[in-house]
Amino acid sequence: MAFLLEASILEDSWDSVFSAIQWIQFVMATLSVIGSSSLIAYIVFQNIQKSPEIRPLFYLSFSDLLLGICWLIEALLYGTSVVNKDIVCYNLQAVGQIFYISSFLYTVNYIWYLYKELRMKHKLHGQSTFPPVIDYTCQVGQIAIILSSLIPLLLMIPVFCLGNASECFHNFSQSHRCILMYSPPSAMAELLPSADASVCSTLYFYGLTIFLASFLLSLLTIVVLLIQAQTLYKKFVKSTGFLGSEQWAVIHIMEQRVRFYPVAFFCCWGPAVILMIVKLTKPQDTKLHMALYVLQALTASSQGLLNCGVYGWTQYNFYHLKQEARRDADTQTPLLCSQKRFYSRGLHPLESTLAFATSTSTIL
Incomplete structure (x- = not known):
């Protein structure tokens, strides 16, 4: 009797937790939609x-x-009939998994491009420009974008085809499916003859x-790019050559984005990865699971909200640095002003090619 009472209390506590998770997911998904929509509208x-x-x-x-x-639709569906x-x-x-694996790959792609731009500017700082290298970088970037959309779709085809054919939607814990990224196979799966338990369990662990794997590979690639970008930035700082104020502002903001986007990436997906690992090692629900949920x-x-915030904050800093550079230019001697105009003329062709002509462009 005491065991049944304890189980009932535990079930009630879990129901209240999942109800709270529903509203948290609804609010955060709404903010993410607003943030990503705002960034798309700005672009x-x-x-x-x-x-x-x-x-x-x-x-x-x-x-x-x-x-x-x-996720917004899932939160709205939770608790309905x-x-x-x-x-x-x-x-x-399954559709959500396509999108967040794509977001992993697009994040890597974006950070890679920022790193390549830093590297190109470092080469420019010491030697002449090579347009074929720029064209090659653009071609690789276009291929990476196509693959970032195609690979997640191909990976999830078995989940759609085999999962629906085997009626795996009967084979998982139903009460919290719409608010959890991964619902583990139900303990009552063997009582549902319409579902192929072995296929569904395999698909669960496949997903x-x-x-x-996609998170860890993306994180490893991002860490490598981050280390390389930090090394380049230190070379810029220690460099004795001349850099105009606006060119320096571009480099500084690019370096900030290389650092902050990985932080946003890990903050978004780190808890989910930790939860998955904990669930694999300790399948029974505990208070730790509750906190991680x-x-x-x-x-x-x-993620959409954080990415928008990172871009908006660095964009604000960029314009702030540009304004400071212009104010500094008003107080400089004619010799320094002529030097800036000379170097600006020397840098302008590459800046136009790379779309980083900071005096006229709003790309950053």
Whole structure:
């Protein structure tokens, strides 16, 4: 009797936690949709979506927008009695996985492009420009964008085809499917003859493996790029050559974005990865799981908001640095002003090619 009472109290506590998670996910997904939509609107309004640097950021924001919409629908479906709700939730989870794996790859692509720009500017600082290298970088970036959309879709085809054919939406814990990234196989799966338990269990671990592998590979690549970018930035700081104030502002903001986007990436997905690892080692729900569920709802649904915040904050700093540079120019001697004009003329062809002519461009 005491055991049954304790189990009932535990179930009630979990229901209250998942109800809170529903509203947390609803709020954060709404904010993420607003943030990613704002960034997309800004890029389109400025007509800079075709820029080699902005293109991966545009697609990253678009993935964040679609992912936020998926999670918003899931939060709204939770606790309702919609017809075929199990099927809808199962496929929404699979569609969501396509979008967040795409966001991993687009984040890597964007940071890679920022690093290549830093490297190109470092080469320019010491030697002449090589346009074929710039063209090669743009071509690689375009291929990477296509693959970032295609690879997640191909990886999730088995989940759609085999999962729906085997009716795996019957084979998982249904009560919290729409608010959890991964619902583990139900303990009652063997009582549901319409579902193929072995296929569904395999697909569950397949999706989990894809998520963990894509996150870890993306994180490793981002860390390598971050280390390389920090090394380049230190070389800029120690350099004895001349850099104009606006050119220095561009380099400084690019370096900030290389640092802050990985931080946003880890803050969004780190708790979800930790939760998955803990669930694999300790399947039984505990208070630690409860805390990680709440933390995941706060962070995983907020990528669009954080990415918009990082871009907006660095953009504000960029314009602030430009204004300071212009104020400094008003107080400089004629000799220094003529030096700045000379170096600006020398840098202008590359700045136009790379869309980083800071005096006229709003790409950054």
